[in-house]
Amino acid sequence: MEYKTQVINGAKYAYIDTPFWNSKKKRGEHKRNYIGKVVDGILVPNKKFLLEQQLADQQAELKQCPAQGCIRLFYGATYLMDCIADRLGIADDLKSCFGNISDEILSVAYYLVLEEGQPMYRFHKWGRTHKHPFAGDISSQRISELFGSITEGSKLEYFRRQSKRRSEKEYLAFDTTSISSYSELLKQAKYGKSKEDDDLPQINLAMLYGEGSRLPVYYRKLPGNIPDVKIIENLLKDIGFLSLEKLDLVLDRGFYSEKNINDLMKRHHKFLIGVKASLKIVSNRLNAIRDGFVTRANYNSDLHLYVATFKEQWDYTELKPRNGEIIHDKRRVYLHIYFNDRRCADERDRFNHMLDRYEEELRSGNRRDDHEPAYDKYFNVRETAKRGLNITYKEEAIRRAEKDYGYFVLMTNGIKEPAEALRIYRLRDLIEKTFGNLKERLDMRRMSVSSEENFEGKLFIQFVALELMSYIKKEMEANNLFRKYTMQSLLDALDIIEYYQQPGRAHHLSEITEKQRNLYELMGFCAPS
Template structure:
């Protein structure tokens, strides 16, 4: 008689095949046990034992499975295949590999060799450095396919969009778009500029575009307005950085019927006027508000910009004001301590300029009896302090103050995505040698960003981000591997932590690898 028994040892349940037989020598019934594997409590199935000598291959399965399941929410694999045909799965594989383990093109094949990605999507390519460069260069020429993919990401003709631009620096001598311009990272290298459009409500990037390094923020916006309309977005709200402000940009957006929210620089005429007009009254108790647990004073006014009426909101954040004042006077006093009453050397002007830096405008100085004498420029200091803690935000249409502030703070989403693009996804410094290869690579990175955004949102909704990062989750999922025994792929045991991650994210616990 043969049957299966289960035995729980240190939290694990093991399954054994038991065969009863009669022992003629001892004249009693005996049992023979054969170990079958681990009993899976959830599925009621036995995970077969695997002898080490029988395993012919072992690959990382957990991260691939998790990302593939989350991607189904927006059908990203289908969208790529619809737009690019069979190349869609290659793009998806490269993007997924780069998200799981960011690396350079020349090392991409190592990541894929250790991953179940090729088996998941039935890929036969080598993914060598030369192959990858050629593929990305070919990908860059598929403008129609890229446009089709961008269009597929747009779910509605009414989107709240954040557009921002960043600089990507490189030592390359072969990318003709590399030019010197305003570098947002303070790096003294030629650069290309990268624009990214993100959906506020879905918190995923929708569009990415490369520009020559000397093209400024204002110029890119005019082209973007036309391109966004081509995606079928007829009504949009742009949340922009202050670098996009210009009278011509405001007039352009008004003529195109585009709604916008944008901060105003204190240095422009309208900004100076608003600070001056609201300075005395803004701290009136009637203007006090609470937002995000902080005290804000808020005043509103209508302004005219090139004949276009817009609503201006002046915000005073008392917490930030205190911090900025403390930092400002700390620096001011440090300079005085370093210079005032000190002996003037042969070139005191250079010493003052080098020590004071951009704080030089807050001092008058002279040399008296061989010593440097500093005096504070009270009016200049007062004008600067009057701006501390304050933000001016323009809105094309009247809105409540808290809606304006809330929408503007959504810009942090795209700022984090740029940080992830440059650092977490290992984009910087640029290592490619052709602008076409770079364009293809950036498209792959966009897909990586979309998948990362989906994972991040799901993890937050599941309450998994309190003590974990996206990288921690993917690292934990690495423990789930697929092993090839003979010609059959099997999964290793699913740990309690992995099961918890999957269940909290609403992802079905896998039973076996699949293609």
């Protein structure tokens, strides 16, 4: 292939010069299509050129192997899935880890994304009308067999490959959710504190999610009766096979414990975690600054919050397992303290509403056993034959309860700027939205499977589908597409593009509108040709 070069800012760029006739200007002109850089005399192609070459190779292959029968399939949405799977390395990593079943895994993942909430047995109909990687029918029985054939070792290798592609230089948000199950065959399904408010046994799912890439990196399945605070220790053990030398974690305050902080410091990981105002290191600082905190000097006009950062010393301890020696040290942490007027007012309103309810229960005689500690804490209750029932408030206890309203605190050993810390911490909400997508759109709110192996396999393919969905969601948000489309309506708008092929002829596509081409471009890809 012949190309020309041009030096721009010290770098040598390669381009193909294409002459054409400009009918409006009545003259010949040239168009430059940049295809990459030249480094040490070798062409390093860019992504656009690689994609164009891939499409050209596919067309050449089809011309060499003409269809034996007439083919007419929906193609526009699965083409988008192909592009995303290539860009994120999903297709290559599945091929490397799962070999000859990788196309089936990818096809089922496409189906989960494109056919919102549909059961697996309907794949048969969808697969016959859409162009997809496996290019054949996958029966319900075969899908069940596919779930069971996904091995733990292959999954872990896939996670390792994916994490190396995109988890560097970004904080990873970590959170858990519960998945209820109708199956009595799952060993880890236990009755616990359900986040779904149902009476079914559940399994907890923990996930790492990139705050920059906004893509899921890894998940692990946990027994349903394990509290969040116990999970970090095993997560840190998992980092070994993910080959992440240093982990930057964003955690909500449910994961806080002294042991977890010490374990993170021991392994030299960076962390950002929400902590309670009652924590000793926090309460000491708040008591020292509370009276003069809400001032103009501490007001951040961008955040609309009162903000201050303090450098503190963490009492670090480490147990040496060989000799039982306990090491004591001081480690630096930053406390980012924020005060929100509206939050303060809302919390005070809720607290007073609660006290009103408790007082009404006391006066009506409808006391509740689970409210007895609160009655004792906030009320003086006396009853005499002469004066009857007399209720007064314990003002000091009420003041202690209200003193930290409006405050919230982040603790970190890596982020010095409070605005940046809050920005990253708020991205943790993406995990909750991701779990919502995973449960609702991927048919996962209530899992019903016939075996432990099938559950593991289905969960993994749903994770692959979640990667594809997360990319689409990120690009839709970046380009304000949610103003005009839901994710389903966008995919439907592309899905109607059809793929035709007749015996002895190369394939061709149905008409592609300008609006459809624009959608592909906003997703970061060229339209199919």
